[in-house]
Amino acid sequence: MTVEFPLYHLGARSLKKRLLAKSSSRLRDDANRVVVSALRDLTFTINPGERVALVGSNGAGKTTLLRCLAGIYEPVSGRIEMQGTIGALIDPAAGMDQDATGRENIVLRGMFLGRTPAECEAMAEEAGQFSGLGEFLDVPVRTYSAGMSIRLAFAAATLMSPQILLMDEWFLAGDADFLSRATTRLEQLVSDADILVLASHDMNVVQRWCTRVLKMDQGRIVVDLPVNDFFAS
Numbered sequence: 665m666t667v668e669f670p671l672y673h674l675g676a677r678s679l680k681k682r683l684l685a686k687s688s689s690r691l692r693d694d695a696n697r698v699v700v701s702a703l704r705d706l707t708f709t710i711n712p713g714e715r716v717a718l719v720g721s722n723g724a725g726k727t728t729l730l731r732c733l734a735g736i737y738e739p740v741s742g743r744i745e746m747q748g749t750i751g752a753l754i755d756p757a758a759g760m761d762q763d764a765t766g767r768e769n770i771v772l773r774g775m776f777l778g779r780t781p782a783e784c785e786a787m788a789e790e791a792g793q794f795s796g797l798g799e800f801l802d803v804p805v806r807t808y809s810a811g812m813s814i815r816l817a818f819a820a821a822t823l824m825s826p827q828i829l830l831m832d833e834w835f836l837a838g839d840a841d842f843l844s845r846a847t848t849r850l851e852q853l854v855s856d857a858d859i860l861v862l863a864s865h866d867m868n869v870v871q872r873w874c875t876r877v878l879k880m881d882q883g884r885i886v887v888d889l890p891v892n893d894f895f896a897s
């Protein structure tokens with residue numbers, strides 16, 4: 665699988681930029697545009713029961729890969745086959761109606777999943793308690809702080825018990841109280857889910873949560889090892 669993003673048209677740009685595109689390994693001159701290769705020729709399989717850590721330096725391609733697995737981006741070549749329901753904790757605003765309240769957002773998701781109105785209401789109550797949003801559950805999401813948005817998104821995604829859980833590690837950010845509740849819930853989710861894919865810079869988190877490590881560099885997978893072998897190497 666390969667993913668590329670167009671950056672700018674060459675015609676409007678300087679000679680310097682043309683030369684940059686020619687000399688860089690990730691920037692490419694394509695039909696009068698410069699494109700960045702975010703993911704390059706990835707091939708891998710993740711089996712049920714695996715908890716995979718995506719590691720690598722800034723810009724390596726971890727978030728782009730998570731977004732592809734979530735169906736947010738499509739590869740320009742190659743294909744992705746996924747089997748199972750997907751829960752994505754990648755971007756807290758994704759899938760949230762910013763003008764609706766937290767409660768309304770949870771109810772909408774429940775309805776989308778075919779739950780009854782009573783079940784949706786129960787889900788919203790549960791999300792409210794778990795997130796600790798209190799009366800803020802009933803104000804528009806656009807007024808939430810970054811931390812509040814994360815809490816709501818975490819509650820919403822984890823209510824669904826997905827078979828495949830995709831997560832950027834900063835979803836585990838927050839105050840100590842939320843973190844301990846989030847960790848407990850995540851532990852349960854991961855044991856219920858078939859697969860976890862977690863992008864992380866924190867090797868303690870990787871060791872604690874994961875069974876396999878995919879290390880990325882410049883859009884490629886450069887290491888694929890069981891977690892113990894990764895830390896022993």
Ligand SMILES: Nc1ncnc2c1ncn2[C@@H]1O[C@H](COP(=O)(O)OP(=O)(O)OP(=O)(O)O)[C@@H](O)[C@H]1O
Pocket residue numbers: 669670700701702720721722723724725726727728729
């Ligand atoms: N929407 C976009 N438009 C243009 N380029 C993008 C876009 N998204 C990602 N890229 C580029 O793709 C490459 C991979 O980015 P990505 O965000 O996947 O890296 P990452 O490994 O998650 O980094 P970090 O650890 O900093 O979060 C980078 O070179 C980035 O500039």
